[in-house]
Amino acid sequence: MQASQKTSDVQEEEGPPKYITLQARDGTLDEPVDARILLPSDLLRSMLPEKLSEIEDDFQIPLQGVDKAVLEKVVEYLHLYREEPMYKIEKPLNKVKLYDLVQPQYDQFINALHYKTIFQIIDAANFLGIEPLLSLSLAWVAFVLKGPTVEEFKKLFTIHNDFTPEEEAIFRREYLLPRRNRTTSEGGRERGASGNSNSS
Amino acid sequence: MLLSSSSSLLFTDSEDTVASSSSVSEGEEEEHLMSLAASSSSLPLFRTSSIPMDDDASNSSTCASVRPHPAPRSFTCAPPTKRIAFSSSSISLSSSSSASTTTSVASSTSLPSLPSSLLLNVFDFVWSGKPSYTDGTDGRVQLGALSLVCKHWRELAASDHFWRPLCIARWPWLKSLKTGPVDLLPCLDAYQGGREGPEGGRVWREFCLRHGRSMRRAGIGRRMGGGGGGGAGWGEEYTLSVEIFDRKGGFRLFCSYGRVSIMHQGVGVEGRWMTKLAVTGFASCWHFSAASRDSVHGRFETIKDYFERAHEPGLEHCLCTEVTAMHKETGRMAVLYASSKESRRRLAGEKNGTSYFEEELRPAFASSAGVMASTASGSSNPGLPPSLSSFCAPSPGIPYLAASGIAVSKVSTPPSTSSLSPLPASTPSSDEEKEQKYRVDRLYLIFSTERRWDLPKIFEGLEWA
Numbered sequence: 001m002q003a004s005q006k007t008s009d010v011q012e013e014e015g016p017p018k019y020i021t022l023q024a025r026d027g028t029l030d031e032p033v034d035a036r037i038l039l040p041s042d043l044l045r046s047m048l049p050e051k052l053s054e055i056e057d058d059f060q061i062p063l064q065g066v067d068k069a070v071l072e073k074v075v076e077y078l079h080l081y082r083e084e085p086m087y088k089i090e091k092p093l094n095k096v097k098l099y100d101l102v103q104p105q106y107d108q109f110i111n112a113l114h115y116k117t118i119f120q121i122i123d124a125a126n127f128l129g130i131e132p133l134l135s136l137s138l139a140w141v142a143f144v145l146k147g148p149t150v151e152e153f154k155k156l157f158t159i160h161n162d163f164t165p166e167e168e169a170i171f172r173r174e175y176l177l178p179r180r181n182r183t184t185s186e187g188g189r190e191r192g193a194s195g196n197s198n199s200s
Numbered sequence: 201m202l203l204s205s206s207s208s209l210l211f212t213d214s215e216d217t218v219a220s221s222s223s224v225s226e227g228e229e230e231e232h233l234m235s236l237a238a239s240s241s242s243l244p245l246f247r248t249s250s251i252p253m254d255d256d257a258s259n260s261s262t263c264a265s266v267r268p269h270p271a272p273r274s275f276t277c278a279p280p281t282k283r284i285a286f287s288s289s290s291i292s293l294s295s296s297s298s299a300s301t302t303t304s305v306a307s308s309t310s311l312p313s314l315p316s317s318l319l320l321n322v323f324d325f326v327w328s329g330k331p332s333y334t335d336g337t338d339g340r341v342q343l344g345a346l347s348l349v350c351k352h353w354r355e356l357a358a359s360d361h362f363w364r365p366l367c368i369a370r371w372p373w374l375k376s377l378k379t380g381p382v383d384l385l386p387c388l389d390a391y392q393g394g395r396e397g398p399e400g401g402r403v404w405r406e407f408c409l410r411h412g413r414s415m416r417r418a419g420i421g422r423r424m425g426g427g428g429g430g431g432a433g434w435g436e437e438y439t440l441s442v443e444i445f446d447r448k449g450g451f452r453l454f455c456s457y458g459r460v461s462i463m464h465q466g467v468g469v470e471g472r473w474m475t476k477l478a479v480t481g482f483a484s485c486w487h488f489s490a491a492s493r494d495s496v497h498g499r500f501e502t503i504k505d506y507f508e509r510a511h512e513p514g515l516e517h518c519l520c521t522e523v524t525a526m527h528k529e530t531g532r533m534a535v536l537y538a539s540s541k542e543s544r545r546r547l548a549g550e551k552n553g554t555s556y557f558e559e560e561l562r563p564a565f566a567s568s569a570g571v572m573a574s575t576a577s578g579s580s581n582p583g584l585p586p587s588l589s590s591f592c593a594p595s596p597g598i599p600y601l602a603a604s605g606i607a608v609s610k611v612s613t614p615p616s617t618s619s620l621s622p623l624p625a626s627t628p629s630s631d632e633e634k635e636q637k638y639r640v641d642r643l644y645l646i647f648s649t650e651r652r653w654d655l656p657k658i659f660e661g662l663e664w665a
Contacts, residue, residue, distance in 0.1 A: 135321075171347065172348065
């Protein structure tokens with residue numbers, strides 16, 4: 001984030017805020033937004049003139065790639081970011097909850113969203129080049145990924161199983177993951193059972 | 201909400217549906233998750249599928265009805281970039297609409313259809329980045345789980361970006377290799393009976409998978425049965441490798457590799473059943489002296505002292521013994537015995553139970569009378585030299601008692617003439633004794649158990665990896 005701001009030519013200046021209208025694919029945002037909050041976005045920053053004071057009154061940015069509902073959420077995030085920049089999320093995640101990594105308002109923000117919206121936001125953040133938002137939403141996905149097993153995860157996100165059973169067996173063996181029908185506790189019981197039979 | 205509920209899904213039976221497996225979670229979360237699962241299954245996902253579909257794969261899937269329009273996409277494993285592949289400088293106002301057609305914003309509501317670079321970012325978050333043997337965050341297992349999701353993910357998870365750090369964390373000497381352990385793979389191929397080469401030149405992954413032997417309990421021990429009876433022919437299909445090393449500095453006092461041979465089986469001391477295993481085959485040992493074992497402080501007076509006190513806290517030496525059995529045909533390995541807690545953990549992954557024997561090897565000359573008695577009966581067996589031995593003390597609560605004996609012999613000068621000279625009764629002066637070279641001459645494993653040991657069953661029951 002800091003690095004990208006250094007390279008940017010857009011200068012933030014004192015003065016009355018300039019308002020910009022963002023046009024999503026399916027309509028224009030209801031309220032024009034302050035131009036200064038858009039600076040974290042690489043794409044939008046490149047679209048702005050070098051001096052924010054030069055922005056004309058009816059300056060419009062068409063963003064054909066983004067839906068209006070998503071864009072509203074992005075703008076909401078940018079407002080939050082303007083107030084207090086988000087902590088940088090380090091890799092790998094070494095906490096159990098997102099709450100421990102970012103400020104509470106960001107945790108609230110991302111958890112209030114439906115997961116479909118979050119995927120849209122990931123795309124939008126990628127498109128607009130908003131790195132903190134991208135890492136926030138990706139970290140959210142990563143936290144979801146950490147929980148369930150593979151099978152549950154596939155069901156959760158309805159991921160198509162494109163392995164043949166043979167392939168899957170091979171791959172499972174390759175990484176030495178437990179087989180489908182066995183849990184770790186079951187394995188422990190079997191081991192105990194074989195131990196008993198040995199001693200008898 | 202989803203986060204907390206999904207974390208409770210860990211280790212539930214994967215065959216269940218999401219809804220039923222979430223019964224372990226609490227009511228409110230469960231409800232939420234169920235609604236989530238229901239809503240997700242009704243979604244028209246995979247609009248931009250990155251996967252060429254197989255016909256026979258689709259029948260088992262839950263979302264066969266929403267088979268996507270096959271949209272070919274390149275699966276190249278782009279190195280993950282901090283910033284996503286998007287150059288802001290080239291985008292002008294007019295081109296933003298054309299960019300929207302390529303990025304397919306607003307329609308990719310499913311995880312797999314995210315661009316590869318984004319997925320790699322997600323993986324980076326999930327992946328712990330180290331082969332951890334103690335907790336559940338083993339990077340290899342995580343990558344393995346990720347790679348089972350779909351083909352595209354498998355491609356991504358095989359990236360060297362992940363595997364190189366894993367390999368280097370495990371084997372730091374690989375760091376100096378520029379191209380990866382390419383040269384090492386042919387040796388491994390020969391060793392493991394010629395499995396197919398690494399896919400797409402993913403050398404690091406291949407090396408890590410082949411060489412990191414016990415990643416997680418594989419549960420394939422059943423398959424290895426059929427030895428039967430423990431007769432004379434038994435043991436042909438297995439080889440045993442034995443290593444003793446000093447934990448500090450990892451100095452290997454002894455290593456041996458070869459066929460299993462049962463040297464002695466019978467009723468030993470106090471009615472316990474004694475099994476003595478040995479390895480017949482190549483063995484190599486290193487000469488060492490008491491002084492060399494703690495060269496900085498010189499805290500070990502004699503080699504006897506070293507064996508007696510090395511395990512004490514503060515000295516940080518410990519004799520570790522690792523016994524690994526390998527099945528000749530499949531190349532599968534299993535830990536038969538790992539003496540120290542650390543090495544057990546390292547070998548076993550997060551669980552402590554891979555090896556059969558749980559006790560710490562406490563190097564001691566005279567740990568207890570019972571063990572010393574078994575030493576005596578051991579040394580009465582021909583072929584075993586009178587020895588400085590180290591044993592682990594028996595602990596009464598555990599049905600299987602493990603003991604390993606190390607025969608240490610003094611290296612006389614010149615070392616080649618007589619290798620098995622017993623220790624002199626008179627103790628020489630301290631400095632001489634310190635510098636006196638010894639070597640571990642032979643290691644034999646003595647398992648003293650309450651009942652008769654059925655070795656084939658024991659071997660079958662090991663956790664083969």
